[in-house]
Amino acid sequence: MSKPTFGIFDHIEDIPGTPTPQLFKDRLDLIKMADDAGFAGFHLAEHHGSDLCMAPNQEVFIAAASQITKNIRLGPMVKLLPLHHPIQIIEDLCVVDNLTNGRVDFGVGRGVAPIEHYWMGGNWPESRDVFVDVLGIICDAFATGEISSENSKFYDFPTIPLSTKPVQNPIPFWYPGSPVTAGRHGMNLMWPGPIDKASYDIYVENWMAHKGDTHRVEGPDAVPRVGCTMLLAIAPKEDEALEIVRRGMSGLMRRTQNVHKHDHLVLSEEECDAALNPLRGIVAHMEDAIRFGAGTAEQIKDRFAAILEPGLTDYLVLQLPVGDMTLDEAKSTMDIFCSDVKPALESIG
Numbered sequence: 001m002s003k004p005t006f007g008i009f010d011h012i013e014d015i016p017g018t019p020t021p022q023l024f025k026d027r028l029d030l031i032k033m034a035d036d037a038g039f040a041g042f043h044l045a046e047h048h049g050s051d052l053c054m055a056p057n058q059e060v061f062i063a064a065a066s067q068i069t070k071n072i073r074l075g076p077m078v079k080l081l082p083l084h085h086p087i088q089i090i091e092d093l094c095v096v097d098n099l100t101n102g103r104v105d106f107g108v109g110r111g112v113a114p115i116e117h118y119w120m121g122g123n124w125p126e127s128r129d130v131f132v133d134v135l136g137i138i139c140d141a142f143a144t145g146e147i148s149s150e151n152s153k154f155y156d157f158p159t160i161p162l163s164t165k166p167v168q169n170p171i172p173f174w175y176p177g178s179p180v181t182a183g184r185h186g187m188n189l190m191w192p193g194p195i196d197k198a199s200y201d202i203y204v205e206n207w208m209a210h211k212g213d214t215h216r217v218e219g220p221d222a223v224p225r226v227g228c229t230m231l232l233a234i235a236p237k238e239d240e241a242l243e244i245v246r247r248g249m250s251g252l253m254r255r256t257q258n259v260h261k262h263d264h265l266v267l268s269e270e271e272c273d274a275a276l277n278p279l280r281g282i283v284a285h286m287e288d289a290i291r292f293g294a295g296t297a298e299q300i301k302d303r304f305a306a307i308l309e310p311g312l313t314d315y316l317v318l319q320l321p322v323g324d325m326t327l328d329e330a331k332s333t334m335d336i337f338c339s340d341v342k343p344a345l346e347s348i349g
Helices: 020-036 058-066 086-099 114-119 124-144 179-184 197-209 238-259 269-275 277-284 286-293 297-308 327-347
Strands: 005-010 041-044 073-076 106-109 173-176 188-192 226-231 315-319
Touching (some): 005 020, 020 327, 058 073, 058 086, 086 124, 114 124, 179 188, 226 238, 226 286, 238 277, 238 286, 277 286, 297 315
Parallel strands (some): 005 041, 073 106, 173 188, 188 226, 226 315
C-alpha cells in the first residue's frame, strides 16, 4: 500500500452573520493551515445563484490561495464545462497553473442544476454532449498549442494561439461519481465515500478499454487513481462529533436543494423532479455517511485505515467545513486529525 495523502473538498458555503470578505479570509487561513500540515490538495466546487457556493469563479479564489501556500495542490471540483466558453476555460486554467507553479488539479463535470445552464446561455438536455465536446477542445489545445473549434459540434470560432502555456504537461484531471466517464477519458476518479470493489473494477476496466482513444487527458505514465470524499468531525466523545456532522449534513442538504429552487423557470414539474434524483441518492446513504465520518480520533483512525487497507485508494478528501458546521469546529477537527490521525495513517502506508 502506498503512503496515503489527504485533501479538502469545499463549497465555501455562506455562514450567516459572517461578512463575505471575512468568509474568504477564514477559508484562506484554513487552506494555509492544511498546506502547513502537509495536505496534498484543496478542491473547490462550482455553483451559481445560491448560498451553497460563495466563490463560483473558482480560478479567482484558487489564484488567491496559490499566493499564500507552497505545496498543496489546488483546483476546481468541478469546473462545469458546459457553462463556459472553451477559450476562457483553457486560458484561465493555464494562468492558474502558472500562478501555482504547476500545482493545479483540474476536476471537470457537466453540472447537476439545470437552471445554471440556462443562466449561462446553455441548454440542459444538450449538456452531456457539450461536456464531451468541450473536453475535446481542451485535449486538442494542449496537444497542438492552439484552441480550435474545428472538431466541435457546438462552437465555431477562429483558431486562437494558446499563448500562455501551462506549467504541467499533462495537468491532472479528475471526474466525480462516474467510474465509466472517468475511466473512458483517463481521469482520476473522485468517489463519494469509501469506494467498493465493483465500482473500482468498472473504473479500471474503462480506463484500460479506452486507452489510446481521442479525448484522453492522462500522461504516458498515468495509472488509474481514486480519491474518496467524506464528511468529518472529530471530538472527545462520539456523540459530540455526531451532532456536528448531522448539523453539517443538514446545512449541506438545505443549500443543495436551494441550487434547484429556480429549475421550475425552465423545466416542467416532471423534469424538475427528475433533476433531484442525484440528491435523493445522497439522502439514501446520508445516515451511513454521518456515522462513518463522526467519532473520536481513535475511531476515525480505525475507519480510515480500513478504507486504505484494500489498496483501492490512497487519497482521502475531507469535507471541512460543511453545511452548518462552524469554522471553529472545522479547525478543531483539523487540529485533532493532523496530530492524532494523520501520522498514524501515514505510518501504515
